[in-house]
Amino acid sequence: MTIEVFAVLKDYFQKEFQLQSSAKNISELKLQLTRQNPEAANVLDLCRFAVHDEFVDQNFSINPNDTISVIPPSSGG
Amino acid sequence: MIPSPLSRPAVAADLPFLSAEPLDLVGLLAKSHHPEAGAVVLFSGEVRDNDPQTDVDYLEYEAQEAMAAKSIKQILDDACEKFPLKIALAQHRVGKVGVSESAVVVITASPHRAEAYSANRYIIDRIKHESPIWKCEYFKDGTKEWGGNCNCQKITGDANKHVYEWTEEKK
Numbered sequence: 150m151t152i153e154v155f156a157v158l159k160d161y162f163q164k165e166f167q168l169q170s171s172a173k174n175i176s177e178l179k180l181q182l183t184r185q186n187p188e189a190a191n192v193l194d195l196c197r198f199a200v201h202d203e204f205v206d207q208n209f210s211i212n213p214n215d216t217i218s219v220i221p222p223s224s225g226g
Numbered sequence: 227m228i229p230s231p232l233s234r235p236a237v238a239a240d241l242p243f244l245s246a247e248p249l250d251l252v253g254l255l256a257k258s259h260h261p262e263a264g265a266v267v268l269f270s271g272e273v274r275d276n277d278p279q280t281d282v283d284y285l286e287y288e289a290q291e292a293m294a295a296k297s298i299k300q301i302l303d304d305a306c307e308k309f310p311l312k313i314a315l316a317q318h319r320v321g322k323v324g325v326s327e328s329a330v331v332v333i334t335a336s337p338h339r340a341e342a343y344s345a346n347r348y349i350i351d352r353i354k355h356e357s358p359i360w361k362c363e364y365f366k367d368g369t370k371e372w373g374g375n376c377n378c379q380k381i382t383g384d385a386n387k388h389v390y391e392w393t394e395e396k397k
Contacts, residue, residue: 153290155288155290155358155360156288156360156362156372157360157372160372195375195379195385196385197385197386199290199293202290202292202293202296204293204386218290218293218358220290220293220358221360221372221375222375222376222377222378222379222385223354223355223356223357223358223359223360223375223376224354224359224360224361224372224373224374224375224376225287225289225294225318225329225330225353225354225357225359225360225361226271226318226329226330226350226353226354226359
């Protein structure tokens with residue numbers, strides 16, 4: 150699957166990368182990303198996830214061809 | 227024909243919600259007049275340099291652009307349902323924004339000023355908390371810091387629930 154990260158997460162991950170993952174839902178993906186980069190755990194914990202530009206919850210099922218955005222808390226304005 | 231209360235002038239419909247170019251506050255205001263609006267409120271959120279330790283050189287704004295545009299549109303639509311607005315528009319910068327430049331503009335126009343002020347505050351408040359847009363401060367000493375995050379979920383326990391400055395008017 151394709152993962153895209155934003156803002157402070159770019160200090161921990163590439164902006165966009167392909168991830169080999171057997172994660173079946175967002176919750177498992179979050180765990181995998183946290184294991185891959187434990188230093189990002191605190192930030193990942195506050196993030197929302199979006200699949201194909203729509204916010205989804207932790208139980209949302211994901212597929213290998215999905216593009217998933219990891220969205221930190223907003224800081225616009 | 228009586229115009230629908232939700233109808234907006236072309237300026238709002240055609241305006242991109244995100245801009246990589248400087249925001250044209252004067253141009254946008256010039257187009258934000260409506261014969262039934264006795265009040266026009268323009269809010270400009272601007273880059274300030276008030277960090278006592280390190281001088282801010284500039285900010286850089288990043289967005290999940292598709293989602294940020296959709297979010298701003300939804301917030302404006304919600305504002306038009308909630309308030310008797312004749313005009314509601316908002317535009318946010320992406321990319322590098324210097325001190326004293328505008329990072330976000332919100333214009334609201336309504337028959338009377340109370341609604342124009344309230345709606346304007348409602349819109350900017352929601353954009354800041356909800357729209358997937360982030361700022362990074364770049365300091366003159368070469369360091370940077372992603373900052374000013376919405377941290378409402380520490381209070382509400384839910385990433386989708388926020389504590390807004392804007393509140394319903396108490397009658």
